[in-house]
Amino acid sequence: MNRYLLPLLAVVIMIPILVMGLRSDPSELPSQYIGKPAPQFDLPTLKDATKRVSNADLSGQVSLVNIWATWCGGCRAEHPFLMQLSREQKIPIYAINWRDNRPGALAWLRELGDPYVASGFDEDGRVGIDWGVYGAPETFLVDADGHVMFRYPGPLNRAVWEREFEPRIAELSK
């Protein structure tokens, strides 16, 4: 009996570890900024290169920071939902237009609508790297003190919004 004990113990220990491995998505990188101040940024806006958008604009309110680009398929997919969100006026949406070209991005906003309070124009992608972005779209939830509360990689939609964002926003506005 004793000789089965060790292998059995090993299996019992390994199973939860392996199950955890199966459940986690290895391609999903957790943001390093959860609970920490949002990385500094100060960018010219997409619409007017003489104006700036920076961390200062985010403070005093719970807001979203959406990373998007015209080359990004997921961004097109989530755009109608972002338009809905902005119409509902639940939360101000700021954006970082990441590694894009200005005329193309402006045409996109004209064509599909502009859900953003302001889009920063991050032409060379440095702000994206500072924010730990690894693919577009990504959406950060930033609290009134400028701390990153949550980051969602991938396109937003109603289901993701209700599951991931609404409870967190409700928690913040308590």
Next chain:
Amino acid sequence: MIKKITLFAALVLMSVPALAIDTGKAFEDPEMQARYERLIAETRCVTCQNQSIKDSNAFIAADLRREIRRLMVEGKTNDEIADFLVTRYGDFVLYRPRMTGKTLALWIAPFVLILFGGVALVRVVRRRMSMPLDDEDKAGGASV
């Protein structure tokens, strides 16, 4: 025939540099260039995982190469560059993660497993050694 094969092989070999991602040199100084190549080979491409940023054409890889080059030009040490990457992307971004509380298991696990395997091996060998050598001798003996 052999000539043709030789020619073909030569052409194939000549095309290899075309497959490289960064054909231009980042640094004139060979020592800096070597250091740069080591750094980019040890940095994981965050969007095309399982590739280093040296091997990837994704533009986030190009951006990270550019950032590493910039930091080197600014005179940052390898540790400071690793800090820069880990702050933004976590330990995952380094192919050789540093030994911290979070990555300790990664570093220790192989040795624990080797120890475990070694102990098991010794036990099995010892048991086998104490068994009779020939199958015939085993007749009537306990089968294991």
